[in-house]
Amino acid sequence: xxxxxxxxxxxxxxxxxxxxxxxxxxxxxxxxxxxxxxxxxxxxxxxxxxxxxxxxxxxxxxxxxxxxxxxxxxxxxxxxxxxxxxxxxxxxxxxxxxxxxxxxxxxxxxxxxxxxxxxxxxxxxxxxxxxxxxxxxxxxxxxxxxxxxxxxxxxxxxxxxxxxxxxxxxxxxxxxxxxxxxxxxxxxxxxxxxxxxxxxxxxxxxxxxxxxxxxxxxxxxxxxxxxxxxxxxxxxxxxxxxxxxxxxxxxxxxxxxxxxxxxxxxxxxxxxxxxxxxxxxxxxxxxxxxxxxxxxxxxxxxxxxxxxxxxxxxxxxxxxxxxxxxxxxxxxxxxxxxxxxxxxxxxxxxxxxxxxxxxxxxxxxxxxxxxxxxxxxxxxxxxxxxxxxxxxxxxxxxxxxxxxxx
Numbered sequence: 001x002x003x004x005x006x007x008x009x010x011x012x013x014x015x016x017x018x019x020x021x022x023x024x025x026x027x028x029x030x031x032x033x034x035x036x037x038x039x040x041x042x043x044x045x046x047x048x049x050x051x052x053x054x055x056x057x058x059x060x061x062x063x064x065x066x067x068x069x070x071x072x073x074x075x076x077x078x079x080x081x082x083x084x085x086x087x088x089x090x091x092x093x094x095x096x097x098x099x100x101x102x103x104x105x106x107x108x109x110x111x112x113x114x115x116x117x118x119x120x121x122x123x124x125x126x127x128x129x130x131x132x133x134x135x136x137x138x139x140x141x142x143x144x145x146x147x148x149x150x151x152x153x154x155x156x157x158x159x160x161x162x163x164x165x166x167x168x169x170x171x172x173x174x175x176x177x178x179x180x181x182x183x184x185x186x187x188x189x190x191x192x193x194x195x196x197x198x199x200x201x202x203x204x205x206x207x208x209x210x211x212x213x214x215x216x217x218x219x220x221x222x223x224x225x226x227x228x229x230x231x232x233x234x235x236x237x238x239x240x241x242x243x244x245x246x247x248x249x250x251x252x253x254x255x256x257x258x259x260x261x262x263x264x265x266x267x268x269x270x271x272x273x274x275x276x277x278x279x280x281x282x283x284x285x286x287x288x289x290x291x292x293x294x295x296x297x298x299x300x301x302x303x304x305x306x307x308x309x310x311x312x313x314x315x316x317x318x319x320x321x322x323x324x325x326x327x328x329x330x331x332x333x334x335x336x337x338x339x340x341x342x343x344x345x346x347x348x349x350x351x352x353x354x355x356x357x358x359x360x361x362x363x364x365x366x367x368x369x370x371x372x373x374x375x376x377x378x379x380x381x382x383x384x385x386x387x388x389x390x391x392x393x394x395x396x397x398x399x400x401x402x403x404x405x406x
Contacts, residue, residue, distance in 0.1 A: 001146070001148050001255055002066065002146035002148065002255075003146070003147075003148045003152060004145075004146065004147060004148075004152050004155065004156060004283075004286055005145070005146075005279070005283055005286075006068065006146060007066030007067060007068055007146055008063075008066060008067055008068075008070065008143065008144065008145065008275070008279060009062065009063050009066050009067070009142075009143070009144030009256065010062065010063050010067075010073065010077075010141065010142070010143060010144070010271070010272065010275055011060055011061070011062040011063075011141065011142040011144075012060065012061045012062070012077060012141050012264055012268060012271055013053055013058055013059070013060045013061075013139040013140055013141075013264055014058070014059060014060075014061070014081070014095045014096065014097060014139060014264065014399065015057055015058060015095070015096045015097075015098075015101055015139060016028060016031070016057045016058070016059060016088065016093050016094075016095060016096075017057075017093065017094060017095075017096045017101070017392065017396065018092055018093060018094075019088075019089070019092055019093055019094040019396065020092065022096070022103075022388075022389060022392035022393070022396070023104075023109075024057035024101060024104055024109055025057055025088075025091070025092075025093045026055070026056035026057045026109075026111040027056070027057070027088075027091060027093060028052055028053070028056050028057065028058060028059045028113070029052070029056065029113070029114075029115060030091070031050075031059060031084055031087050031088060032050060032052070032059075034087050035050070035083075035084075035087060039115050040115075040116070041115070041116050041117060044064050045064075045080060045083065046064065046076075046079075047063065047064055047067075047076040048061050048062065048063065048064060048076050048077055048079070048080040049061070049062050049063075049064045050080065050084070052113045052115070052117070053113065054112060054113060054121050054124070054130065054135065054136075055110060055111070055112065055113070055130075055135075055136050055137075056111040056112065056113055056114070057109075057111070058139060059084065059095070061077055061080050061081065061268075063076075066144070066146070070272050070275060070276040070279075070359070073268075073272045074267075074268045074269035074270075074271070074272040074273075074359075075269075077268035077271070077272070078267070078268050078269070078402050081095055081268065081399060081400075082400075085400055094396050094400065095396070095399055095400070096392060096395045096396045096399060097264060097265060097266040097267060097395045097396075097398055097399040097405075098139070098173055098174070098263075098264065098265075098266060098371065098375075098395045099138060099139045099140060099173050099174045099186075099188040099263035099264050100133065100137050100138055100139070100173075100174040100176075100177055100187060100188050101137050102176040102177065102178075102179065102375075102388055102391055102392065103178060103179045103388050103392075104136075104137050104178075105178065106130075106131055106132055106133055106135070106136035106137050107131045107132070109136070110130055110131050110135070110136035112125060112130065119237055120237060120238065123233060123235075123237040123238050124238070127198065127199075127229075127232045127233065127238075128195065128196060128198055132191070132195065133177060133187075133191045134191035134192055134194060134195025135195055137177075137191075138174075138188045138191065138192055139188075139263075139264045140188065140260060140261075140262055140263060140264055141171070141262040141263070141264050141265075141271050141274070141275065142258050142259065142260050142262070143258070143259040143262070143275050143278060143279060144251070144254075144256040144257070144258050144259075145160075145256060145257050145259070145279065145282065146255055146256050147255055147256070147257065148255065150212075150213045150214055153212070153213065153214065153250070153257075154212035154213065154293070154297075155286045155293060156257055156282070156286055157208065157211070157212060157248075157250070157257060158210075158212060158285065158286075158293060158296040158297055159282045159283075159284075159285030159286040159296065160208075160248045160257055160259060160282055161207060161208055161210065161248070161296075161299065161304060162285055162296055162299060162304070162325075162328070163278065163281045163282050163285065164206075164207055164208075164247050164248055164259065164261055164304070164308065165207060165304045165305070165307035165308035165311060166307065166308075166311055166320070166338050166341055166342065167259070167261050167262055167278055167311075168185065168186040168189060168261060168262075168263070168308075168311045168312045168315065169311050169315055169316040169318060169338035169339060169341075169342060169370065170262075170274050170277070170278070170316070170342060170366055170370065171186070171261075171262040171263040171265065171274055171366075171370070171371075172185035172186035172189075172263055172311075172312065172315040172316075172370045172371065172372040173186070173188075173263040173264070173265060173266075173370065173371030173372050173375065174186055174187040174188040174263055174372065175187060175372040175375055175376050175379075176375060176376075176379055176388075176391065179388055181376070181379065183313070184312055184313050185312065185313065185314060185315030185316075185317075185370060185372035185373070186263060186311070186312035186313075186315065186372065188263050189206070189247075189261060189263075189312040190312055190313075192206075192245075193206045195245075196245055198232075199225075199228045199229055199232070200228075201224045201225050201228045202225055202228075202229070202243060202244065202245045203245040203246060204221075204246050205246075205301045205304075205305045205308075206246055206247040206261065206305070206308060207246070207247060207301050207304045207305050207308055208221070208246045208247065208248055208249075209221060209301060210297060210299065210300065210301070212297060214250075214252060217250050217252075221244065221246075222241060222244065225243060225244055226239050229243065241253065245260075246260075247259070247260055247261040247308075248260065248261070259278065262274060262275075262278070263371070263372075265366075265371055266371060266394075266395055266398035266399060266403075266404065266405040267398050267399050267402050267403065267404075268402075269359070269362055269402060270362050270365075270366060270371075270404070272359065273359035273362035273366065274366060276359050277342075277345070277346060277349065277359070280345070280349040281345045281349070284345065284348060284349070289348070290328045290329060290330075291328045295328075303322055303324075303325065306322075307320055307322065307325065311338055315338075315370045315372050315373060316337065316338055316339040316342075316368075316369070316370050316373070317337060317338075317339070317373075318337065318338045319335050319336070319337055319338075320335060320336060320337075320338055320341060321334060321335040323335075326341070329341055329344045329345060330344055331344055339368075365404060371405060374405050374406065375391055375405070378390060378391050378394065378405075379391065394406075
């Protein structure tokens with residue numbers, strides 16, 4: 001059990017694609033088998049572990065144990081990615097960054113992980129059908145932040161609720177789906193927030209409700225989900241706290257809150273840069289450096305949801321027109337772009353958070369142009385014949401060589 005900000009856990013999901021055609025390759029189990037001699041759900045390789053996900057063309061990398069600093073973490077992930085790429089190369093495959101495959105057809109191409117945990121995935125498939133982008137085609141980064149008791153949970157949950165709506169301004173990277181512009185910088189979050197619409201309580205508003213204790217969370221969120229789910233899940237396969245699909249979920253089994261609204265980027269150093277800055281922003285609120293805890297607790301979901309929906313649509317160009325929200329960041333204005341809110345946050349962090357300093361070059365680039373903006377630029381300059389392959393090629397090369405997507 002760790003106290004606030006003593007440790008961090010990071011999870012990154014990447015697609016496996018054919019290195020020539022860039023079509024998805026459902027071979028995650030073969031990669032794991034090649035690495036350890038058998039098919040299993042997770043293997044530990046030093047600082048980074050590999051594991052399966054719902055879709056067979058996705059592999060996850062995560063910190064093997066909670067870390068106390070973000071420094072060098074991007075390099076550890078890059079080493080793991082390089083090892084998997086070396087396994088994939090003889091198969092004709094490669095890992096590809098980015099949160100959504102830009103031309104995948106999930107109805108035709110989804111294959112669920114068929115080994116251990118398959119009953120869980122089959123339950124999701126039976127209830128919601130996983131043959132859609134909201135299940136089969138979305139790769140994310142999760143940040144796990146610890147709390148030691150109810151008082152720390154209240155601080156952490158209150159802080160995350162206020163930062164969460166503007167996170168897609170940094171991480172949006174999914175503007176192209178099925179070969180076309182969607183009108184959203186963060187299409188992954190747009191499809192994610194509706195993928196459980198059959199049982200709305202599972203996702204809620206994505207922005208979590210203002211609850212600030214273990215018992216209140218159980219009563220107002222988890223019990224409602226379990227009750228609504230039970231007619232569709234009579235065997236109770238999904239009656240676990242991880243079925244909660246809000247943008248940040250409490251994991252009381254390990255005393256963490258898991259932030260889930262972050263699109264995975266083109267390489268792990270950019271991912272870790274975003275994780276460091278997002279965590280720093282949460283810490284500013286938790287330390288009451290921006291406003292009091294009581295002020296944070298008073299925020300209802302409606303204004304936060306509006307900011308979130310605008311941000312997933314417009315990314316860093318979204319306009320926040322809530323003066324009260326802007327005032328918390330020291331911005332005295334009726335409105336400003338979300339990129340300016342992050343600039344204000346980063347100026348505060350640069351003065352006090354040593355573990356953000358190694359990632360200043362990455363953050364500065366992302367704050368200026370999100371991955372979504374850069375992908376759209378590539379799409380607009382390409383021809384009908386080559387724009388999809390060129391985007392995919394750049395995403396693969398960025399991940400393989402630790403480059404920016406330009």
